[in-house]
């Protein structure tokens with residue numbers, strides 16, 4: 001397929017503000033892509049060159065981008081950087097500065113090959129090689145294509161298309177309607193590879209997609225938890241008379257894949273973090289008594305001398321590229337496994353939680369550094385409360401209650417009532433914090449001149465693939481946080497309202513941000529609001545808003561689509577009324 005066809009579709013996607021139109025445009029495009037390129041087209045649409053978990057991550061960095069554009073344009077990198085500061089986007093810079101008309105007809109596969117080569121270049125001389133490869137590609141491209149090649153290379157596609165929109169488009173292109181998204185979504189949840197889903201759908205049809213199952217060394221999208229307003233609600237909601245109440249750890253979620261001696265560890269964002277946790281990889285290798293297994297669990301920093309858990313921030317000090325083993329020695333991690341997703345060739349996703357847990361206990365030899373999550377099994381609220389209190393005393397965050405019903409399957413990627421968390425109350429009225437996405441900001445005045453006065457925060461609505469605003473937040477920031485705000489948000493800054501962001505014109509901010517940065521926010525109450533668009537009711541012209549929002553911390557490990565959903569905000573609002 002010609003890259004020109006793709007670039008002109010990207011241009012049309014950028015010009016539309018309607019999600020349905022986006023789906024229609026994408027569906028038309030996808031229907032015409034040959035089988036060997038459809039996976040690539042899907043990655044490109046999402047601004048990637050491979051599945052999110054793969055090592056083939058581009059994001060070449062500003063310096064390389066500037067050097068490559070300079071080489072192709074016959075100018076110097078400083079002029080390119082100056083233009084980038086003015087235009088805010090290397091795509092626009094490349095279009096403006098490179099004068100050559102570009103003649104070589106580029107193919108989608110060809111562009112992908114070169115970008116993959118750039119991503120894979122390493123070792124001595126690789127920096128120059130990246131610059132040369134990209135410069136040659138840019139020189140060969142037409143001005144319109146340069147915009148998207150530069151953005152892909154910089155890891156900043158900015159089309160505003162999310163995973164779910166793309167799945168809707170695939171369903172519309174090959175299954176007749178976006179209502180057919182669920183089987184595609186399921187295949188995506190177990191494989192975390194939208195390109196593979198698209199390719200399989202194109203070549204083998206729905207049957208092929210339905211056969212996509214768990215694969216070693218490919219991450220499964222994690223199952224998430226629901227929340228309730230009162231502890232007594234847990235048993236009403238969870239759908240089984242008996243529940244397991246597990247310790248809730250405040251560490252980093254890790255999915256461990258063991259394949260003989262080969263171990264891969266994935267983070268909650270599905271990136272390969274094996275190199276960050278050599279100690280956990282070793283414990284999994286030694287203590288999981290199975291040829292092949294996939295475990296879900298949490299890495300925590302545990303102090304064996306005092307018998308207490310150390311804070312999340314301590315563990316995050318291990319997020320580094322260099323001196324990994326040294327720091328691992330200073331801050332040893334313990335792996336608390338809470339699920340078994342695969343064992344010796346068989347997927348366990350559709351086995352009940354009690355069965356998965358029993359097998360987990362059989363295969364995992366426990367010691368100080370690896371063990372199944374501690375838990376109790378109970379059928380009454382007092383039991384839950386007592387265990388919860390003992391967890392808090394031991395410095396844990398709270399508990400996660402899990403259904404023991406026959407259908408308590410592992411629902412990859414889903415946030416349903418079979419897992420319910422209960423944490424120490426943060427605020428009266430609301431039993432939990434919200435994780436919201438920053439989509440805008442107002443300029444700071446007076447003491448805040450030079451930074452932002454407040455940021456506009458949104459919840460995610462996965463049904464419509466939209467970010468809907470919930471509050472403007474200006475408090476809770478330390479002076480350091482405040483001064484750092486412009487830097488933190490710089491890469492997300494865009495010059496107009498992003499397509500997937502729904503904002504009431506009355507709340508239109510001074511600056512816009514592509515939905516990227518997630519913050520944890522504490523509030524007092526959810527109320528109806530004529531301004532905020534979360535759960536917007538067009539007839540009553542009202543949405544839901546969070547009152548007295550305060551900044552708690554950045555949630556860099558979360559992607560925007562993992563933010564609190566609009567449905568969760570609505571559920572919190574309803575429960576608050578009941579209480």
Ligand code: ATP
Pocket residue numbers: 222223224225226246247248249250251252253268298338373400421423435
């Ligand atoms: P929170 O902000 O409450 O930590 P979150 O927003 O990161 O949660 P949730 O789905 O709301 O994500 O909470 C579940 C998280 O809790 C999981 O992603 C996992 O990392 C962590 N966790 C800790 N202990 C457990 C456990 N025993 N079972 C399941 N998840 C657990």
